[in-house]
Amino acid sequence: MPEGRDSKSNGATQEATKTVDVPAVVSLKDFAELIQVPAADIIRKLMSLGVLASLNQKLSPEVVTRLAKNFGFTANVIAAGTPAAVGAPAAAATAGVVKPVVPGKMRVKGAGGPVPRPPVVTIMGHVDHGKTTLLDAIRNAKVVDSEFGGITQHIGAYQVEVDDTAHDGIKRKVTFLDTPGHAAFTAMRARGAQVTDIAVIVVAADDGIMPQTVEAINHAKTAGVPIIIAVNKIDKEGANPERVLTQLTEHDVMPERYGGTVQTVEVSATQKLGLDDLLDTILLVADAEVEPKADPNAPATAVVVEAQLDKGRGTVATVLVEQGTLRAHDAIVVGEAHGRIRAMINDRGQQVDRATPSTPVEILGLSRVPNAGDRLEVVKNEKVARQRAESKASDVRDARLAANTRLTLEDIVKQYKEGAVKELHVILKGDVHGSVEAVQEALENINHPEVKCNFISTGVGTIGEADVEQAAATGSLIFGFNVRIDNAAAKAAVAAHVKVQEFNIIYNLIDAVKLSMAELLDPIYEEVPLGEAEVRMPFKLPGARGVVAGSYIKEGKVARGASVRVKRGKVLVHEGKIEQLRREKDDAREVAYGYECGILIPGYQPEVGDILSVYEIKKTLRTI
């Protein structure tokens, strides 16, 4: 497998971390250009990770991050809607037009440069296939520093020490995330954190590939994380490891034994068989495919693995150091939380005063409980930490407000004034008294603050002309339960546009009534933010009604016809709609992030520096 190593990954980097800005959406070809590596090398690399990619394939940010690492770069993925950090021309991510950022903008960071760090491993797989047992077995057999009698505490991640048989038995560490399952992996990915270097996928030899096995394989593939298959429970009667390998090939995972690239190891978590083999394989894959490195002298960052509020100790967060060295008493900010590290505790319950890359530690002293996947940063002092956390909290509040324009106070007041609760007029007919009562009761029990059923009449027997007349006169709907409508009534109903519905199953009838009730509710109008533009230059255009705001799209996109709120500093100076949109000399329907354009909003006098928040109103029908 070592031949899979990329010569480029060391040669060109001169031992310094080169940071390259990469747009959130980038094609393989553009990415290759960006890091100046032949596209074929990247395709080959992806194949070794089990991903078949074409030149025009769009790469996910995770894959970009991983590939960059492989080729000796640190990727700074510029999220769609975020201006490029170093002033490089921003890419039009949302428009699907991806312009590579000029490679000359690479930054060289860190003094000592990156050095090898322990690989970080996540164990995934189907429920009951033995993830927890395997994690426990590895931990108990191999905890770093046996001096402490193998006493470990669960902090969400642990490190073991392995004799590297391939390298004269030198001792090397491996970090395991001690939260089996996919939730932690996806939660972190959802927050853009990519701490896992290798995924060990556990498959029980007696059960074979199951739905969550496939899910795990897919998670790892989309994240660009190399896979090792641990075929577990080989001690069990009925274990059939060979069948597992065959099944893997059906899911595009080609075991090395079958000529592919994926390593497989047979283990028994309960009998502690094959554990050394698994650890050796982890080191092998780490060396050949990941080459995990980090700069212990860089500014420290870490990712939250888990966190909770402890009665005695306050906020306790387990973090995994990514870069740099985290020190006790550092001032830190983690999302909306901030503080000074009061104490730092390792996976054996010992207080430590520093933690290097890939080391998990518990930290005490945060102002609030952060989320798994949040990134920790060390800042100059507590004041800066607090400011940063507060500004993040206010961003989050704004975003929540924008997403939460459902029922405004105005709506509620309006509803109140209108006498509020709406009524669905219902005429109900059934086969016997008991059933009519039961249905009526069920319908009366549909509780909703804005709408209810009003029974115009209820009764036993066929739906007749009299019912239809009454429905037409009162604007009611007719519901029949276990009864039919007679012919004359059916004709009358068509003529009078009265809706008649017949049911034999009470739940279906209730659902139909709910649907009609929901139709009476006002739809929800939600604001959907589109993007943000900054006015760079106001100008007059011959024939245009008003002054055009020459603007730069800082985030998302803007669209003709969309609504706009204009802020000058903190003051809202105008609200209106985009009447005309121009890109260079042409009218445009939409203009995306990173471009300049002319925006005409009738009645608005643009000034340099104004911020235009552009949004659309989405109408959603409600349900009950």
Ligand code: GDP
């Ligand atoms: P998880 O849901 O994937 O975390 O699975 P667990 O670790 O909870 O294991 C599920 C069951 O399988 C437990 O009863 C374990 O004792 C059993 N188990 C796990 N590994 C092995 C093994 O290697 N051999 C046998 N015979 N049983 C195992």
